[in-house]
Amino acid sequence: MSTANQLAEDLLDVMLDVFPIGASLLGIPGRDDQMRDYSEAGDAAIRDRALAIAARARALDPAGLSDDDQLTLGVVLQQAQSIVDTVDLRSTEYAITDTWTAPAAALLVQLPMVGLTDATRADGYLARLRKLPEAFAQIAQRHRDGIAAGRRPVRHLVEGAVAHLDRYLANADGDPLRKPAPADDNGFAAERDRLIDEVVRPAVAAYRDTLATEIAPASRGLEEAGLCFLPGGDELYLRQVRLHTTTDRTPDELHRIGLDLIAGLAREFAEIGAEAFGASDTADVLHRLRTDPALRWRDGDEILDAARDAIERAEKAAPEWFGTLPAQRCTVAPVPAAEAPGAPAAYYLAPAIDGSRPGIYFANTFQPGGRDRTVAEATAFHEAVPGHHLQISLAQELTGLPLLRRIAQFTAYGEGWGLYAERLADEMGLYSSPLTRLGMLATDSMRAARLVVDTGIHAKGWSRQQVVDYLRANTAMAEVEIQSETDRYIADPGQALAYMVGRLEIQRLREQARAAMGDRFDIRAFHDTVLTSGPLPLGTLAERVRRWAA
Numbered sequence: 001m002s003t004a005n006q007l008a009e010d011l012l013d014v015m016l017d018v019f020p021i022g023a024s025l026l027g028i029p030g031r032d033d034q035m036r037d038y039s040e041a042g043d044a045a046i047r048d049r050a051l052a053i054a055a056r057a058r059a060l061d062p063a064g065l066s067d068d069d070q071l072t073l074g075v076v077l078q079q080a081q082s083i084v085d086t087v088d089l090r091s092t093e094y095a096i097t098d099t100w101t102a103p104a105a106a107l108l109v110q111l112p113m114v115g116l117t118d119a120t121r122a123d124g125y126l127a128r129l130r131k132l133p134e135a136f137a138q139i140a141q142r143h144r145d146g147i148a149a150g151r152r153p154v155r156h157l158v159e160g161a162v163a164h165l166d167r168y169l170a171n172a173d174g175d176p177l178r179k180p181a182p183a184d185d186n187g188f189a190a191e192r193d194r195l196i197d198e199v200v201r202p203a204v205a206a207y208r209d210t211l212a213t214e215i216a217p218a219s220r221g222l223e224e225a226g227l228c229f230l231p232g233g234d235e236l237y238l239r240q241v242r243l244h245t246t247t248d249r250t251p252d253e254l255h256r257i258g259l260d261l262i263a264g265l266a267r268e269f270a271e272i273g274a275e276a277f278g279a280s281d282t283a284d285v286l287h288r289l290r291t292d293p294a295l296r297w298r299d300g301d302e303i304l305d306a307a308r309d310a311i312e313r314a315e316k317a318a319p320e321w322f323g324t325l326p327a328q329r330c331t332v333a334p335v336p337a338a339e340a341p342g343a344p345a346a347y348y349l350a351p352a353i354d355g356s357r358p359g360i361y362f363a364n365t366f367q368p369g370g371r372d373r374t375v376a377e378a379t380a381f382h383e384a385v386p387g388h389h390l391q392i393s394l395a396q397e398l399t400g401l402p403l404l405r406r407i408a409q410f411t412a413y414g415e416g417w418g419l420y421a422e423r424l425a426d427e428m429g430l431y432s433s434p435l436t437r438l439g440m441l442a443t444d445s446m447r448a449a450r451l452v453v454d455t456g457i458h459a460k461g462w463s464r465q466q467v468v469d470y471l472r473a474n475t476a477m478a479e480v481e482i483q484s485e486t487d488r489y490i491a492d493p494g495q496a497l498a499y500m501v502g503r504l505e506i507q508r509l510r511e512q513a514r515a516a517m518g519d520r521f522d523i524r525a526f527h528d529t530v531l532t533s534g535p536l537p538l539g540t541l542a543e544r545v546r547r548w549a550a
Helices: 004-018 020-025 040-058 067-089 103-113 119-148 155-169 188-218 233-245 251-277 282-291 300-320 373-383 388-396 403-407 411-427 434-458 464-474 479-491 495-520 523-531 538-549
Strands: 331-334 346-349 360-363
Touching: 004 020, 004 040, 004 067, 004 403, 020 103, 020 119, 040 067, 040 119, 067 233, 067 403, 067 538, 103 119, 103 155, 119 188, 155 188, 155 479, 233 251, 233 411, 233 434, 233 495, 251 282, 251 434, 251 495, 282 434, 300 331, 300 360, 300 373, 346 373, 346 388, 360 373, 373 388, 373 411, 373 434, 388 403, 388 411, 388 523, 411 434, 411 495, 411 538, 434 464, 434 479, 434 495, 464 479, 495 523, 495 538, 523 538
Parallel strands: 331 360
Antiparallel strands: 346 360
């Protein structure tokens, strides 16, 4: 009979086979020379393994398990279903864009991030370079299969992917795959350069030509950018909503929640706008945030310095709000130049579990003069402290839990915590001025608007221009970010819903616990309850908080 921990170990093996580069990024040994099988047969094999583990998990009697084992079992069942949903979505066929949300772009973005700390990893890196042509060929074939079945990508995003590959190919000397050799070179650098020049770059060029000559002409236009325009698209989107929110909420329900939140934020914009600008008309405040040149950055270094300052303030204040804090600090770096034009304003890369690489907050320094400086603090609090870095680093340090529990991916939990952290930072007194508090509202409005526009695109058939128009009218986003964010929502359906869904649930659980506990409620203990069992589906998190409060 399987135990909950054994099931967690077995499912983790499946997950790491799906994403072996991720295993290397996390510092988990054993897969440093492996590459995912992107073929349809490879996906089918992964799906079968996940279903078999789910069947074994359902055979366990929860009544005979400890509370911790019950949490583990819930994580196993949800993560196994996520693997099945991901395969059934067949997104490799139509997920083509210039960022890591697309399989091909992810290879060029993530592989250079792998640390080469010893000879084994260096040899594994060379092995992966040899395998890249097959990976690109498999992905290209999946695109062809998708088009044959009517699952066509969006031409605008395909063209963005081609432009990304053109930038990569034009920079032979600065190719990010030219990783520095480890201390004992032993011929590494020469073989690395040979493989890049003779194997990898020709394969990238061939994939680029496939996109430009075969895929782009057969792709769909911006008037039909949503999943609802694909065969079975409504069901595909429902799966994406379930995958990312870990709830059964419908697109219509989420759309209405977004509209209501936008209306409520208008009142807050007026209140804080009067303090910051002396203007209490919401439209005027949004226009000022979007257009005032004084609210833009001078250069990329200024962006990075502001992020470091905000994180340092948060680290100093954190002990008053958290009983448990991570041992490792967060570092700050610019988004790599080749990726930056299509990348979001910022993102976080989790630390390696073996300590070989810290957690990194990547800030996008591309076109700094077009980016809103007022949101920098809220973004840093979201991505670093008290947001993703604090949550993810704490989870990784929970060595008494199965590894699956420490690194499981629940978008609504992780991104919900990140968005919760932005408002928590206000309670902690971390924002430096009324302007940066307006930045907090600006990022809030973006996440509320995501509920409207993501469901608008993928369930209601909105065009790309409708999304752009809605974001211009209801958020303070700079134009460069409106354009890149809109492409992101098209390319990664449902993911953008998770932020506000998760934040609202964490806030609801906090108030529910406060009401139940009265004077016994302790915010530090609440945060530890949320964070010290590793990432959880929202339903499982609710049960954990309920038991703690009782």
